[in-house]
Amino acid sequence: MEQTQPTGYYFAPPSHWPVVGSIALFFMASGGVLLMNSYGVGWIPFGIGIFTLVYMLFGWFGTVIRESEGGLFNAQVDHSFRWAMSWFIFSEVMFFAAFFGALWYARQYSVPWLGDLDNKLLWPDFAAHWPTAGPYRPPEFSAMHAWGIPAINTLLLLSSGVTVTWAHWALKKGDRSNLIFGLALTIILGVTFITLQAIEYGHAYSELNLKLSTGVFGSTFFMLTGFHGFHVTLGVTMLIVILFRSVAGHFKPDHHFGFEAVSWYWHFVDVVWLLLFVFVYWL
């Protein structure tokens, strides 16, 4: 049997983090089920689950960071991470595709069909215009205006794509102060985006009477922008982690996949936002 040299690929030793993560999700799911069905006691398992999940994330990612900084990851391991992150982002794209698909189906099919001749008997007064809250006792509401806060948010996220690239170029040149400065700017832009989004939601609920329960328009509007906002929040959290790591002297000009993974993710939420701006706010 012919053999080559060992590859030096780092295979992780036994670890308890996966089981901890499973326990966390079990508690979160059980608590979530109880809470959604108005059993207040659900906060206890839900809280335990969240706490355990955060503990697991710190522990597991901490281990990976120590391994990376300890020089255990060779080029092949790095390559694995790149494949994995790309496929993970592809799965996220497909998740958003389901909700964009729902928006498209509602606008293209279900709403026009509800307004067609067949349904005149059932809903004589229903005019099938978008935005709509449906034919049954629709509340008075207004859609979000695209050229106010959403346009500002578009500028913020696009700029943050630039600042994170600025940080990346600095990292590749070994310019740590510009790396930290670029990252900090990106985080500030991200946090401003989330804040404006929260203000926009407040405006929607208090002045536009636009709510999650405002028919299919409210459903698609809040679920799409809400999941996007959640992803931005995750992205900001990840950016904060790599900011701390950059301050602590982690990453090298030729070995910084952790940084690149976060920037890929950040560009992904950026692209999703552009689609949201066009299809949810503008058109």
Place this chain on the structure above:
Amino acid sequence: MSTASHTHVSGALDDHGHAEAHDHHGPPAGFTRWMYTTNHKDIGTMYLWFAFFMFLLGGTMALGIRAELFKPGLQFFDPEFFNSLTTVHGLVMVFGAIMPAFVGFANWLVPLQIGSADMAFPRMNNWSFWLLIPAALLLIGSFFVPGGAAASGWTLYPPLVIQQGISVDMTILAVHILGASSIMGSINIITTILNMRAPGMTLMKMPLFVWTWLITAYLLIAVMPVLAGAVTMLLTDRHFGTSFFNAAGGGDPTMFLHIFWFFGHPEVYIMILPAFGIISQILPAFARKPLFGYASMVYATASIAILSFIVWGHHMFTVGMPAAGNLFFMYATMLIAVPTGVKVFNWIATMWKGEMTFETPMLFAIGFLCLFTIGGFSGLVLAIVPVDITLHNTYYVVAHFHYVLVSGALFAIIAGIYFWLPKWSGKMYNEGLGKLHFWLSMIGFNLAFFPQHFLGLAGMPRRIPDYALQFAEWNMWSSIGAFIFGFSQLIFLYNVIATIRSGKPAEQKQWEGADSLEWTHLPTPMPYHTFVTPPIVR
């Protein structure tokens, strides 16, 4: 980072370069071996045992269904519980038995067949497995909450599923967790195949099992998030006032069908492509000939995967899609017969003039070939819109998908277990019991499901605990067949356990015609860590 922790983290499988030294490293002792493991063989074993347990559980539910349907009238269950049985039977078999069994095969075989020491991400691999446990607890636990388990059918259609109780939330969150497990498992498998192959193992030299899993993993990553989106919309429609599937708010229950089947149709190929891979390994081994048309097999698999994204509408010909939509989905569906036909042709051509012997894996593989083809043909029948309009929601559909999922996916899994068990356990199973298992399964399965074609053609609807008197005779035979099939699986369970405990030692190359790396390059029994130094493939 301290030196001590460095030694610790690099302890399990490091880079000193002495493969022999590692052969003495056994697994760690105690139960934490299984909980904390990062070894692809251990994780594969856990997946397979989990799948077998869920298979027996889901099978028990199926026998409950068949007991109820043994004769007309209500025997044992009220209709609501009967519907819970059909629902959870489907979910358990799809997400708990068939899919985990194939992931178990992938864990065992992908690293061995491409000459890698392990999966690319061993810890995430273990998490993919351990996520199955909370999901299974939620799914099974839903039987014991007020209102009983979800009774909507495994497809979870609104509006019924919007109105049912707490168990639906448990089911939805179980699906979320299973989806996370599948996505992580698939990312791991794809990365392993793309990045961990031994020198010389080019893509077109990979065994077909590896190819089918590469494509399956791609399908999983593409559609599991869509399912997650669909069930999330169900959840918000149930509890947070959204109107995705509520016409009063401008939504449409049919929208759920579209999103669900955009996941659902690739999902059925997710459950059959790895079976194609297993069969494509077994038939050449026992025909003692190389696989006929290797490249066309790869292209056919990829074609089936791509086509699977544009045929979902054939599950919903009766919901009132525009005629143009129905026609498109009909023709697209029929197109799938082309690559599938290529595969069946290649398998037959592989056996043509081969020096065949008929050990248990080969019997199950030939059983697969005959019966899966029947399931494929009844699928073509159902693809024809005017025919489907009369057969929709009848037992003909039930017969069709059990021919592809039981005598297709499951027979391939059983064939694969018999084929690789000697390699995995280092011991040989009892051939006589294996053949008994095959013939009882074959007879029981066909007796259970072939008459369901007749029942469906005669108009018997699915998911109803009672039926008109003219359906009585075939239902009786179907139930008898189901019980023969179900109980013959206990022979399988006994055979596997007896093999592991006290089987005769197996040879390195137990099957003369087997030619993938695990047979040609590795001893039997295999060491705990294999291919620490990758082989050179020519």
